[in-house]
Amino acid sequence: LFRRLLGGEESDPILRLGSPFSAERLRVVLxxxxxxxxxxxxxxxxxLVDQIIGAVKREAGGYLVFFSSYQYLIDVVSALRQRCIxxxxxxxxxxxxxxxxxxxxxxxxxxxxxxxFQRFVIERGFPGAQSGNVESSNVECVWxxxxxxxxxxxxxxxxxxxxxxxxxxxxxGLGGLFGEAVDVRGNRMKGVIVVGVGYTMIxxxxxxxx
Numbered sequence: 001l002f003r004r005l006l007g008g009e010e011s012d013p014i015l016r017l018g019s020p021f022s023a024e025r026l027r028v029v030l031x032x033x034x035x036x037x038x039x040x041x042x043x044x045x046x047x048l049v050d051q052i053i054g055a056v057k058r059e060a061g062g063y064l065v066f067f068s069s070y071q072y073l074i075d076v077v078s079a080l081r082q083r084c085i086x087x088x089x090x091x092x093x094x095x096x097x098x099x100x101x102x103x104x105x106x107x108x109x110x111x112x113x114x115x116x117f118q119r120f121v122i123e124r125g126f127p128g129a130q131s132g133n134v135e136s137s138n139v140e141c142v143w144x145x146x147x148x149x150x151x152x153x154x155x156x157x158x159x160x161x162x163x164x165x166x167x168x169x170x171x172x173g174l175g176g177l178f179g180e181a182v183d184v185r186g187n188r189m190k191g192v193i194v195v196g197v198g199y200t201m202i203x204x205x206x207x208x209x210x
Contacts, residue, residue: 036196041072045079048195052080052169056139061190062160062168064182068198070146073171076195077143080169084122093120117142117156121165140165144172153178161185174198 003012034047055063067073084091122139140163144156160168161184168188172178175198 036068036072041069041075045076048076049080049083052076052193053083055191055193056167056169059190060137060167062184062188063170063191063193064160064189065169065171065193066174066178066195066198067171068174068196070144070173072195073143073173077141077171080141081120090123091120092123094118117144117159117170119143137166139167139169142168142170144170157182157184161188 003009003014031051034044034051036044052063052065065076067076081091119140119142122141142156142159142163148156156170156172160170174194
């Protein structure tokens with residue numbers, strides 16, 4: 001299929017290479033009990049926060065969490081932050097803001113002035129953490145802002161390796177600049193969490209096109 005799409009012929013040679021990554025180091029976990037459909041998203045935030053916290057508790061390091069909707073991302077970030085505050089853990093940094101994704105001229109203006117991400121730090125780890133290194137270490141929660149360009153995307157990914165916190169949770173939108181490959185330096189990257197399916201936003205215009 002790919003050979004034909006790229007203009008190749010049936011007689012053209014094909015070179016097949018094995019994966020450079022060890023299969024023993026791959027673990028795929030499916031969570032089917034969380035309903036991420038649009039009308040049920042407000043009921044899924046608590047369960048998603050549990051999944052994110054559980055992943056970091058099992059193994060400290062860097063995690064990427066992808067969402068199909070920026071508003072969904074912000075809602076889960078807010079729920080995570082509130083969970084830590086309610087549990088008595090100090091939270092330092094910015095408060096998630098409910099923002100509309102900019103388009104057209106407003107998007108260009110924002111990309112020059114806004115930061116590529118916002119963040120807060122959870123001091124002394126997550127509430128109830130069993131692992132000593134997670135319980136005693138700070139956890140940095142970083143989330144993407146709308147309208148990133150290529151350079152800002154790089155800064156967001158580099159933060160996983162460069163952050164002074166021992167544990168970094170980076171939340172971003174599916175597709176777009178993050179739709180192909182993400183290269184994180186070193187061995188700090190421990191896992192990726194994908195929330196739902198990357199469908200486009202529901203709108204009358206898209207319904208007419210379909």
